[in-house]
Amino acid sequence: MDLRVPLLLIHGFPHDRALWRPQVEALRDIARPIAPDLRGFGDAGTAADTMTMTDFAADLKALLDSMRINKAVVCGLSMGGYVALAFLAKYPDMVQGLVLCNTRPGADSDEARKGRQATAKRALEEGVPAIAKDVFGKMISERTRSTRPDIASNVLTMMERQRPQGVASAARGMAARPDRTPMLPGITVPTLIITGSEDRLIPVSESEAMHAAIPGSELVVVPGAGHLPNLEDAETFNNVLRLFLLKVGRRKAAQQLA
Numbered sequence: 001m002d003l004r005v006p007l008l009l010i011h012g013f014p015h016d017r018a019l020w021r022p023q024v025e026a027l028r029d030i031a032r033p034i035a036p037d038l039r040g041f042g043d044a045g046t047a048a049d050t051m052t053m054t055d056f057a058a059d060l061k062a063l064l065d066s067m068r069i070n071k072a073v074v075c076g077l078s079m080g081g082y083v084a085l086a087f088l089a090k091y092p093d094m095v096q097g098l099v100l101c102n103t104r105p106g107a108d109s110d111e112a113r114k115g116r117q118a119t120a121k122r123a124l125e126e127g128v129p130a131i132a133k134d135v136f137g138k139m140i141s142e143r144t145r146s147t148r149p150d151i152a153s154n155v156l157t158m159m160e161r162q163r164p165q166g167v168a169s170a171a172r173g174m175a176a177r178p179d180r181t182p183m184l185p186g187i188t189v190p191t192l193i194i195t196g197s198e199d200r201l202i203p204v205s206e207s208e209a210m211h212a213a214i215p216g217s218e219l220v221v222v223p224g225a226g227h228l229p230n231l232e233d234a235e236t237f238n239n240v241l242r243l244f245l246l247k248v249g250r251r252k253a254a255q256q257l258a
């Protein structure tokens, strides 16, 4: 019997499961990492015209069901965090712990929604490399770009290889997401919030606000990292996540003994 904590790792936009390679490799001794491609990304099947965050969450529930996993630590980065919150809203009993990386609970502004529609159109008309080129400057910090060209190049390649249809449908889905802020004070599972001090896509203040709103949550800001601290400083990120997983595991054992 596999006693490791199932760890569901949900990638961001426009990424795929390769985002989580350092975590899958480093944490297998204590967790059972599950890092799928969301529908429309990587090797996953074709997406509907619009994939809402709840649609992605339903796919992930079906995946866990197919693996006979009834509870997991759910960890999402950026868009993956929007999906993690949608998962918690829909399937609260399946969440053993929550890890929110470089994400925010709020809905898009009207202006941001228009931007999403433009992104969707551009992905379909000009291709994903055009989108990747635009966001790349904000995905990782200046420091990572200058000191770790290998990471920079892997991130760009990962974004460029995504399919236009998948990118367009997720962009439309993000535009349609509701405000999850009201659910934060009611979160009762152990919650870890991680971000990078240099995140220019979702500022640290968003993580601080989530930390203030979620009872008992922990906040870790990885110094010098941008929007992808799990790649930019995998060692720090993995150490923090490892401690959290151990804590969740101990809590589960205590509950079983009680």
Ligand code: MLT
Residues within 6 Å of the ligand: 011, 012, 013, 014, 077, 078, 079, 080, 174, 201, 227
């Ligand atoms: C992501 O990394 O998933 C995106 O920055 C999320 C977003 O565009 O809101």
